[in-house]
Amino acid sequence: MSSIFDNHPCFNKAARKTHGRVHLPVAPRCNIQCRFCDRKFDCVNESRPGVASGILSPYQALVYLDHVFAEKKNISVVGIAGPGDPFANADETMETLRLVRQQYPDILLCLATNGLGIGPYIKELANLKVSHVTLTMNAVDPEIASRIYAWVRHGKRVRQAMEGSEILLEKQSEALIQLKAHGIAVKVNSILIPGINEDHIPEVARTAASLGADIFNCIPYYPNPGSAFGHMEEPGKDLVQRVRAASAIHLPQMTHCTRCRADAVGCLGEQESPSLMAKLKACEAMPKMPDNYRPADEDSCRILSPKRPFIAVGSREGILVNQHLGEADTLLIFREKDGDFELVDTRSTPPKGGGESRWEDMAALLSDCRMLLVNGIGERPKTVLLQSGVDVAEVEGLIETALTPAFSGASLMHLKTRSIKACSGAGAGVCGA
Numbered sequence: 001m002s003s004i005f006d007n008h009p010c011f012n013k014a015a016r017k018t019h020g021r022v023h024l025p026v027a028p029r030c031n032i033q034c035r036f037c038d039r040k041f042d043c044v045n046e047s048r049p050g051v052a053s054g055i056l057s058p059y060q061a062l063v064y065l066d067h068v069f070a071e072k073k074n075i076s077v078v079g080i081a082g083p084g085d086p087f088a089n090a091d092e093t094m095e096t097l098r099l100v101r102q103q104y105p106d107i108l109l110c111l112a113t114n115g116l117g118i119g120p121y122i123k124e125l126a127n128l129k130v131s132h133v134t135l136t137m138n139a140v141d142p143e144i145a146s147r148i149y150a151w152v153r154h155g156k157r158v159r160q161a162m163e164g165s166e167i168l169l170e171k172q173s174e175a176l177i178q179l180k181a182h183g184i185a186v187k188v189n190s191i192l193i194p195g196i197n198e199d200h201i202p203e204v205a206r207t208a209a210s211l212g213a214d215i216f217n218c219i220p221y222y223p224n225p226g227s228a229f230g231h232m233e234e235p236g237k238d239l240v241q242r243v244r245a246a247s248a249i250h251l252p253q254m255t256h257c258t259r260c261r262a263d264a265v266g267c268l269g270e271q272e273s274p275s276l277m278a279k280l281k282a283c284e285a286m287p288k289m290p291d292n293y294r295p296a297d298e299d300s301c302r303i304l305s306p307k308r309p310f311i312a313v314g315s316r317e318g319i320l321v322n323q324h325l326g327e328a329d330t331l332l333i334f335r336e337k338d339g340d341f342e343l344v345d346t347r348s349t350p351p352k353g354g355g356e357s358r359w360e361d362m363a364a365l366l367s368d369c370r371m372l373l374v375n376g377i378g379e380r381p382k383t384v385l386l387q388s389g390v391d392v393a394e395v396e397g398l399i400e401t402a403l404t405p406a407f408s409g410a411s412l413m414h415l416k417t418r419s420i421k422a423c424s425g426a427g428a429g430v431c432g433a
């Protein structure tokens with residue numbers, strides 16, 4: 001019998017080599033300070049929790065995700081794991097989850113949090129079908145916790161270690177109970193910090209089990225020179241094994257955690273992809289929100305402004321979306337009218353062979369269009385158009401079928417071009433693909 005654990009590489013060890021995950025780095029800030037954590041937002045060299053090569057806005061993250069799915073075919077989970085805490089950046093986190101869910105109705109969604117701020121969002125997380133949450137609980141005794149957490153920001157006030165730890169622990173317990181009450185699978189991460197909590201972690205596992213957690217992940221502390229615990233050594237294998245064995249009495253153990261970056265992508269332990277890291281940086285440089293974008297709400301995803309009333313289509317005969325942008329001599333321009341679609345213009349595309357300026361001219365040509373529908377497009381023109389505020393969808397099928405979701409802002413996922421369409425136009429450098 002299949003279960004929600006099957007396709008998640010962290011919750012199910014058997015899936016770790018077949019199913020990948022992508023972390024979207026949309027949450028830079030944190031609402032607490034763990035003494036072992038050192039966050040970095042522009043770091044390409046280190047492979048550890050809390051680092052990312054860039055920070056994305058929700059809209060940028062959605063564009064980046066397109067690149068991820070184009071390069072990696074085995075991604076089953078989209079998650080948010082910092083580099084700070086998702087609920088110290090609740091607006092960005094929830095906006096990203098809404099956009100991703102709208103665009104990818106069947107993908108698994110997950111996130112990792114310290115639990116302090118998640119409470120008010122649990123209901124909506126369940127509505128968005130966020131199926132897996134990781135809650136990091138490093139202690140359940142406030143005295144031990146106060147040695148791990150330097151401060152906790154609750155509401156507008158920053159609380160010092162002891163008072164803050166008491167609040168944090170209470171919020172974590174409440175969050176775990178509520179997450180389970182909403183049918184969400186919960187993994188509890190507990191960072192094993194030698195000399196601080198090694199004898200206490202089995203008690204964390206026992207408490208987590210009593211509150212309904214599904215699985216426990218005792219993670220060896222990774223030494224961060226930039227953190228307050230920077231001088232401490234990483235726990236040895238024997239200690240990790242001993243603590244995991246004592247915790248296994250209470251909960252099944254995850255033993256294959258690879259202590260991932262906040263922008264990790266692919267299978268666990270896989271080397272970072274240089275091309276996707278470059279894509280992430282390119283997406284970070286895009287406008288945080290193009291002209292034709294307004295934040296999503298619970299009911300609708302992309303509500304598009306009247307500043308760009310039209311949608312452009314690449315079509316050979318005017319019935320199907322079946323043209324690669326590089327091959328298109330003309331683009332059809334549609335608008336929505338009285339619940340129907342009207343062809344309002346046929347525009348000649350800028351002449352081929354103009355290099356980069358061809359795509360800039362194309363962006364100008366489509367300055368009143370909110371979206372371009374084609375069955376293929378090169379990386380460079382796509383980036384130029386997205387940066388100028390034209391959303392791009394690579395789809396195939398009847399124009400009319402594609403225009404309905406395109407105008408309403410609904411998902412076009414079911415129409416996505418199945419095979420990668422290369423430009424067969426007049427030679428290299430012409431279409432930019």
Ligand SMILES: C[S@@+](CC[C@H](N)C(=O)[O-])C[C@H]1O[C@@H](n2cnc3c(N)ncnc32)[C@H](O)[C@@H]1O
Pocket residue numbers: 036037038049050051081082083084085086112113114134135136189191219220221222223224259262
């Ligand atoms: C960077 S955090 C982001 C999500 C969230 N703020 C949290 O703490 O769960 C992701 C995971 O990395 C862990 N982590 C951070 N620094 C670490 C370190 N130096 N060694 C081991 N795990 C670490 C956190 O405890 C957490 O479980």
Ligand code: SF4
Pocket residue numbers: 030031032033034037038039050082083084085114
């Ligand atoms: S809660 Fe997460 S991001 Fe924040 S300091 Fe702790 S480990 Fe780092």
Ligand code: SF4
Pocket residue numbers: 009010021081134217256257258259260268
């Ligand atoms: S850090 Fe561990 S639990 Fe989180 S995604 Fe990586 S392997 Fe999974």
